[in-house]
Amino acid sequence: MLDNLTQRLAKVVKTIRGQARLTEDNISEMLREVRMALLEADVALPVVKDFIARVREKAVGQEVIGSLTPGQALVGVVHRELTELMGGANSGLNLAAQPPAVILMAGLQGAGKTTTTAKLGKWLRERQKKKILAVSCDVYRPAAIEQLKTVAGQAGIDFFPSSGSQKPADIAAAALDYAKKHYYDVLFVDTAGRLAIDEAMMAEIKLLHAQLKPIETLFVVDAMLGQDAVNTAKAFNEALPLSGVILTKLDGDARGGAALSVRQITGKPIKFAGIGEKLAGIEEFHPERMASRILGMGDILGLVEEAQRGVDQEKAQALAQKLKSGKGFDLNDFKEQIGQMRKMGGISSLLEKLPAQFAQAAQQAGGGVEDKAIRRIEGIINSMTPAERAKPELIKASRKRRIAAGAGVQVQEVNRLLNQFEQTQKMMKQFTKGGMQKMMRNMKGMLPGMR
Known part of the structure; x- marks a missing residue:
């Protein structure tokens, strides 16, 4: 996600060094590069012009403090302005209405409205314990x-x-009546999309809006459309009183222009971002965190929140207790950790939230393993006996051949898994000997805002 923009801006940071103050001269070249990076990311030209003007105004004359380089000082300004460009702060859903709170989903055909309706319904059911009803008016x-x-x-x-x-x-009226009688908290109304904006579609959705008086009218747009996404959002915003935007397929957009343009063009907040096809693949849109990700700083807060939701606290405590007691880390524990990681959206989802230097190191160390490979690892471990999982040192050549045959893989795959396990086992030993504190101390020096 946004990889091209992140890489371009990372190069830009290294270009100016050694001056004690940001001046028109030492930032002009860097701002030219930022401008090019944003245009290549398919950010709307008026948005880019306005953004560069604001960065220049805030940066010129600013002193470079302490150990920062001029490039890092300018990145601080760019980060603040990117955050403002995308809305400043997260704008959550407004459900403060006489139940049911009606949420009208609008957008073009193929934008992902129907899947997003289910994703958002699941999100509200799990996070806010809401009773949800969904209806389709796409006839x-x-x-x-x-x-x-x-x-x-x-x-x-x-x-x-x-x-x-x-x-x-008629569908909308019947669904609303049913939702009221059965005490639903939220009613999602999925509307018809078209392959392009047309008057008949707009007239129909305007009538539905007038009839339902929704508390939220969300515009669902495919982030991969880039500049076209912004133009579509503008047309919908002129026809409907939109309350917010949901960007879908943000993980498929290496450029990221829609995320940076749509808030500025419509004046409406981006409330959620859809990532991946799974129904858990939706997250609240936090402008500050997204700005950090674009600038290669990662999203540590998002990572921590994901970990808190995905990790089974009781199992984590049981593992910590086991390690403390000196019983060691075995293949059952290894399999459990892999399962927890999958719950958190898989390795690629986690790497995306790490600062660039950590993500690259993790990928080089084999962090690019995807769900398919994770399932293969689980299959190999499942082919082992309970004794082999508890004592991996028992696994010699003949056992490896049996395990490989049972899992339908080559013996080399079993060897690779055992090597990965040994590396993880060594890391776990470090944690129990105070290595975790050492690692956190190292991270503090590298992450902005950590003390």
């Missing part, structure tokens, strides 16, 4: 209603049935 696209029914079931939220022979206004 045009074949199987649209069936698709919402399927993903709603997978997300664990309730679905209100409708059919292609009904009018959208």
Whole structure:
């Protein structure tokens, strides 16, 4: 996500050194590079011009404090302005309405409205314990209603049935009535999309809006559309009183222009970002954290929050106790840790939130392992006997051949897994001998804001 922009800006930081004050002369070249990086990222030209002017105004004359280089000082200014550009602070969902709080989902066909409806419903059910009902008013696209029914079931939220022979206004009225009578907290209304903006679609969604009076009208847009995403958002914003934007497929957009432009162009906050196809793949949009990720600083807060949600605290404490007692770290524990990592969205999701230098080091050390490889590791461990999992040193040549055959892999794969396990085992030993404190001390010197 946003890789190209991050790499360009990382190079820019290294270009100016050694001056005690930021001046027009020593930042002009760097600002030219920032400008080019933003334009290459498909950020709208008026947004880029305004952004560069604001950075120049705030940076010129600023003193370079302490151990910072001029490049780092300018990055501080760029970080603050990027944060402002994307909205300053997270703007959550407003559900302060007489239940049910109606959320109207709008956007073009293919933007991911239906999947996002299920993702957001699951998010509200799990995080805020809300009782959720979803209904589809898309009577045009074949199987649209069936698709919402399927993903709603997978997300664990309730679905209100409708059919292609009904009018959208009638479906919406029936769903709202049902939601009121059955005490739902939130009603999601998934509307029809088109392949392009057209008057009939806009007229229909305006009528639905007037009828339902939603507390939130969310515009769902594909981040990979870049500049087109911004133009579409502008058209919808002129037709509807949007309350916020959800960017989908943000993980597929190496440029990131939509994330940087859409807030400025529409004046509406980006509330959520969709990442990946899984129903857990949605996160609140925090402008400050996104600015840190763009500048290669990572999103440590997001990583910690993900870890708190994904890690089973009781199991983590049991493992810590086991290590303290000197029983050591075995293959059962290794498998458990891999399972916890998958719960947190997989390795690539975690690496994305690490500062650039850590993420690159982790990838070089084999951190690029994806879900397929994780499943293979679990398959190999499952092919072992309980005794072998508890005492990996028992696994010699003949056992390796048996395990490989049972897991349907080559013996080299079993050897690779055992090597990975040994490395992890050594790391765990370090943690029990105070190595964790040592590692945290090293990290403090490298991460902004840690003391």
